[in-house]
Amino acid sequence: MSFNILEFLRSLVTLTTFDYLRDIWADNMSVETIEFLLDLIGVFTVSTFLLLIVLFLIWLERKVVARIQDRVGPNRVGGRFGLLQTVADVLKLLTKESLMPAGADRLAYNLAPLLTVMAALLMWAVIPFAPDVIGVDLNIGLFYILAVSSASVVTLLLAGWGSNNKYALLGAFRAVAQLVSYEVPMVISLLIPILLARSMYMQELVGAQTVPFFIVAPVSAIIFFISALAETGRTPFDLLEAESEIVAGFHVEYTGMKFGMFFLAEFISTLFMSALFATVFLGGWRFFGLERLETFGRLIGLVVFFIKMFAVYFVFIWIRGTFPRVRVDQMLDLNWKFLVPLSLILLLVVAVVDKLIPVGAGPYFRAGVHLVSNLVVGFSALEILRRRAVREREAHESRLTEATEARDELVVEGAH
Amino acid sequence: MMTQQIIFIVISFLTLLMAWVVVTNRNLFHAALALMGSFLGVAGLYVLLEAGFLAAAQLLVYIGAISILIIFAIMMTRRLMQTTETPFNSQWALGGVTALVLFAVIVFVILQVWPWQPGAEPFGAAPEVPEAVLQGSVVQLGRALVDVNQYVLPFEVTSVLLLAALIGAIVVAWPERKE
Numbered sequence: 118m119s120f121n122i123l124e125f126l127r128s129l130v131t132l133t134t135f136d137y138l139r140d141i142w143a144d145n146m147s148v149e150t151i152e153f154l155l156d157l158i159g160v161f162t163v164s165t166f167l168l169l170i171v172l173f174l175i176w177l178e179r180k181v182v183a184r185i186q187d188r189v190g191p192n193r194v195g196g197r198f199g200l201l202q203t204v205a206d207v208l209k210l211l212t213k214e215s216l217m218p219a220g221a222d223r224l225a226y227n228l229a230p231l232l233t234v235m236a237a238l239l240m241w242a243v244i245p246f247a248p249d250v251i252g253v254d255l256n257i258g259l260f261y262i263l264a265v266s267s268a269s270v271v272t273l274l275l276a277g278w279g280s281n282n283k284y285a286l287l288g289a290f291r292a293v294a295q296l297v298s299y300e301v302p303m304v305i306s307l308l309i310p311i312l313l314a315r316s317m318y319m320q321e322l323v324g325a326q327t328v329p330f331f332i333v334a335p336v337s338a339i340i341f342f343i344s345a346l347a348e349t350g351r352t353p354f355d356l357l358e359a360e361s362e363i364v365a366g367f368h369v370e371y372t373g374m375k376f377g378m379f380f381l382a383e384f385i386s387t388l389f390m391s392a393l394f395a396t397v398f399l400g401g402w403r404f405f406g407l408e409r410l411e412t413f414g415r416l417i418g419l420v421v422f423f424i425k426m427f428a429v430y431f432v433f434i435w436i437r438g439t440f441p442r443v444r445v446d447q448m449l450d451l452n453w454k455f456l457v458p459l460s461l462i463l464l465l466v467v468a469v470v471d472k473l474i475p476v477g478a479g480p481y482f483r484a485g486v487h488l489v490s491n492l493v494v495g496f497s498a499l500e501i502l503r504r505r506a507v508r509e510r511e512a513h514e515s516r517l518t519e520a521t522e523a524r525d526e527l528v529v530e531g532a533h
Numbered sequence: 534m535m536t537q538q539i540i541f542i543v544i545s546f547l548t549l550l551m552a553w554v555v556v557t558n559r560n561l562f563h564a565a566l567a568l569m570g571s572f573l574g575v576a577g578l579y580v581l582l583e584a585g586f587l588a589a590a591q592l593l594v595y596i597g598a599i600s601i602l603i604i605f606a607i608m609m610t611r612r613l614m615q616t617t618e619t620p621f622n623s624q625w626a627l628g629g630v631t632a633l634v635l636f637a638v639i640v641f642v643i644l645q646v647w648p649w650q651p652g653a654e655p656f657g658a659a660p661e662v663p664e665a666v667l668q669g670s671v672v673q674l675g676r677a678l679v680d681v682n683q684y685v686l687p688f689e690v691t692s693v694l695l696l697a698a699l700i701g702a703i704v705v706a707w708p709e710r711k712e
Contacts, residue, residue, distance in 0.1 A: 149536075225566070256671050257585045264589035267597030271569060274604050278562060286608070293601065300597075317671060 132250055132415035135159075159252060164238050171384045172203045178434050185438030213373035218281055221370070225279030229272050230371065230378035236269030237385040244392050245319045247402050247418035248409070258319040259311060262393065263304055266348070266386075270296050273367050276379075280370035288366030292357045295448065296348060302456035303344035309337040309467050310397045313487070323401035328484035331398040334467065335488070336495040338398040340460050342432075345390040347448070349383065352437040356445055387433055388426070395425035459498050466494050541581055548574030561607050569600045586671050 120141055128137035135155050142151045176191065176199070183190025195201025217226060240262050242252035255261050270293055277289020311317055313333060314325035331338045347354040358366035368379045395401060402408050402418030410417060443451070470490045474483055551574060554567035572595040579588035677683045 222562075224563075255585055256668055257589050260586065260589045260593075264592035264597065268592045270597060270601060271604075274601065274608075275566075278604075278608065290605075290608075293605075297598075297601070 130416060131412055132247055132419060163241055163252065167238060167241060167385050167388070168381065170388070171381055172207065174384045174388060174430070175203045175206075175380075176200060177430075178437070181431070181434045182438040185435070207377065210374050210377040215373045215375065218370045220281040222279040222281065225275045226370075227279075227375075229276035229279060230375045230382075232272040232275065233269065233382040234378050234385070236265060236272060237382040237389065239265050240386075240389050241392075243319050244389075244396060245323055245401055246422055247415040249320075250415060250419065251320060254318055254320050257317050259307055259317050259322070259397070263300075263307070267297075267300055276371070277367040280367075282370050284364045285367050285369045288357065288364070288369060292350065292367055295350070295354065295357060298449065298452045299344045299347035299354075299456075302340050302452065302460045303348060305457070305460040305464055306337040306340040306344065307397065308464055309334050312464070312468060312471060319396060319401075322397060323403060326400040326403060327480040329398060329400040329403075333484045333487045334398075334463075334491050336463055336491045337460070337467075338394070339495075340456055340463070341398070342394060343451075343456065345394065346433070346436065347452070349387045349390055349433075351387065351433060353440040353443045354448060356442055356448060359442060388430060391429035391433060392422075392426045394429045395422060399425045399429070401425070455498075455502070459494070462498075463491070463494050466490055537581065541578075544574050544577040544581070548578070562604070565600065565604050565607055568603070569596050572596050572600065583667060584670075586674060 125134070125137065128134045135158075138155065138158075139151055142154075146154075179202070180190045180198070191199030191202035193199060193202070194205045217223070243255055243258045243261055245251040245254075273289045273292045273296070277286045277292075280286070310322060310330050313330060314322045316322060316325070346352075350357045356362075358368075368376055371379065402422040404417065404421040408414050408418035408421065467487065467490070470486060474486055478486075548571050551567045551571035555564045555571060558564045558567060572591060575595075576588045576591040579585075579591060678688045679685055
C-alpha cells in the first residue's frame with residue numbers, strides 16, 4: 118500500500134493510525150522494526166501530550182480556584198481569559214538562573230527532578246484511552262502502577278538529601294512518611310475493583326464495568342479518592358509544603374526549571390490519579406455501548422474518557438478551593454485509625470459477599486448486593502466515629518465542669 | 534533473538550556494576566542508591582523472563598519499601614553529609630565464608646544444566662512464552678499460593694512471620710505505662 122494523505126487523516130480521526138502505518142510499512146520493513154518504530158511514536162505522542170497539557174491544567178486550576186474564591190484569576194496575558202499566563206510563567210522559569218547549593222550532592226541533586234517526571238510519565242503506559250488504544254496491556258496492569266508509584270518515592274529522598282539542607286531533608290522525610298502511609302489504603306481500595314473484575318488487565322477492568330464500580334463499591338472509591346489526594350500532596354493534605362506556614366519542603370533548594378519539573382510531575386500525577394479513578398471506578402471509555410460503534414467508536418471512547426477524567430480533575434480543584442488544611446496528627450489519624458481499618462474490613466466484606474452471590478446472578482443483581490453491603494459498612498463506620506466523637510466531647514465537657522467547680526470552690530475558700 | 538541477548542548482557546552488567554559500587558563505595562548514601570540500581574536490574578531480568586508480576590513485586594518491595602527503610606536508617610543514624618565509612622568491619626571473615634558457600638551453590642546449580650543441550654535455548658534468551666499462558670500466569674500464581682498441594686504451607690508460615698514482625702513493631706513503639 119502506498120501513502121495517501123486522505124487515508125492517513127481518516128485513520129487519525131478514527132484512531133487507527135497504527136494499523137494504517139503497519140499496512141503501509143509492511144512492504145519494506147520487518148515486523149520487529151515496525152513495532153519498534155510504532156512504540157517510539159506512541160511514547161513520544163503520549164509524553165509530549167502530557168507535558169503540554171500541564172500548561173492548560175495550571176491555567177484551569179488558577180482560574181477555577183479564583184472563581185471559587187470570588188476572584189478573577191489570570192486575565193492579562195493572552196486575551197480576556199489569561200490563556201497564555203502559564204506560557205509566560207514557563208518562560209520565566211526557563212530563563213531563571215540555575216543555582217546549585219554549596220556542598221550539594223551533584224548526582225542526586227540533578228537526577229531527582231528528571232526521575233520525578235520520568236516516574237510520573239511511566240505510569241501512563243497502562244492507561245486505556247479508548248477501546249484497544251492502550252500503551253501496553255500488561256497482565257499486571259494495576260499492580261504495575263502501584264509498583265512504579267511506590268518506587269517513585271525514592272526521588273523525594275534524592276532531592277531532599279542531595280540539596281545539603283536540613284529543611285529540604287526534613288521536608289523529604291515528611292513527604293515520604295505521608296506517601297508511604299497513604300499507599301496502604303490506596304492499594305487495599307484498588308484490590309476491590311480487581312476482586313470484582315477478577316483481573317488486573319486495565320482493559321478487562323473497564324470491560325467488567327457494566328455497572329461502574331463507583332456504584333458497585335462507592336466506599337472503596339471514596340477511600341481511593343482520599344488517598345489519591347494525599348498521594349499527590351494536594352489540599353487538604355498539602356501540609357508537606359504548606360506555603361503559608363512552613364518552608365516549601367524537599368524542593369526548597371531548587372531554582373528555575375529544575376523546580377518547575379517537580380511542579381510538572383505533580384500536575385501530571387494529579388491528572389494520572391483522575392485518569393485512574395475514571396478508568397477503575399467510572400468505567401473508563403464506556404458510554405452505554407456507543408464506544409462499540411463501527412467507525413467512530415474509538416473516537417467516542419476517547420472523548421468519553423477525557424470527559425470523565427476531567428470531571429474527576431475538576432473535583433480535585435474544587436476540593437482545593439474549599440477545604441482547609443489538616444494538621445499532621447489529623448492526617449496520620451485519618452489514615453491509620455480510619456482509612457486502613459475501614460478498607461481492610463471492606464475488602465473482607467466484599468470478598469465474602471462476592472462468594473455468597475449465586476454464580477448465575479446477573480450484573481445488576483450483583484451490583485445491587487455489593488452496593489448494599491458497601492453502604493452498610495460505610496454508614497456503620499461513620500456511626501462508630503460519631504459515637505466516639507460524642508463520647509470525647511462529653512468527657513471534655515465533664516472535665517471542664519469539674520475544673521470550673523474546683524475553681525469556684527477555691528474562690529469561695531479565698532473569700533473566707 | 535539478538536536484541537534480547539544484548540539487553541540481557543547490558544542489564545546483567547549494570548546489576549553487577551551497581552552491586553560492586555555497593556560494596557566498595559565509602560559514601561553510605563551512594564551505596565544505598567547503588568543497591569537500588571542493582572535491585573532495578575534484577576527487576577529487569579524478571580521482565581526479560583516474562584515474569585511481570587515478580588518484576589513489579591521486586592520494584593514495590595525492594596525499591597519502594599526496603600531501600601527506603603535502609604535510607605531512612607542511614608539518615609537517622611549517621612552525621613548527614615559526612616557518611617564515609619570503611620568498607621570492612623569485624624565480620625569480614627564470616628561474610629567471606631558465606632559468599633564462598635553461596636558461590637559454590639550457584640556453580641553447582643549451573644553445572645546441573647551445563648553443557649547446553651543442542652536445540653535448547655541460546656545463551657541469555659528467555660524461552661518463548663505463548664500469550665495464552667502469560668494471560669493466566671497471575672491467576673495461576675494466585676492459585677498456587679493457596680493450593681493445598683502446592684505452596685499453602687510456606688505462604689501461611691510467611692504470613693505468621695509477617696504478623697509477628699508487625700506485632701513486634703507495635704510492642705517496641707508502645708509508650709511505657711507509668712506505674
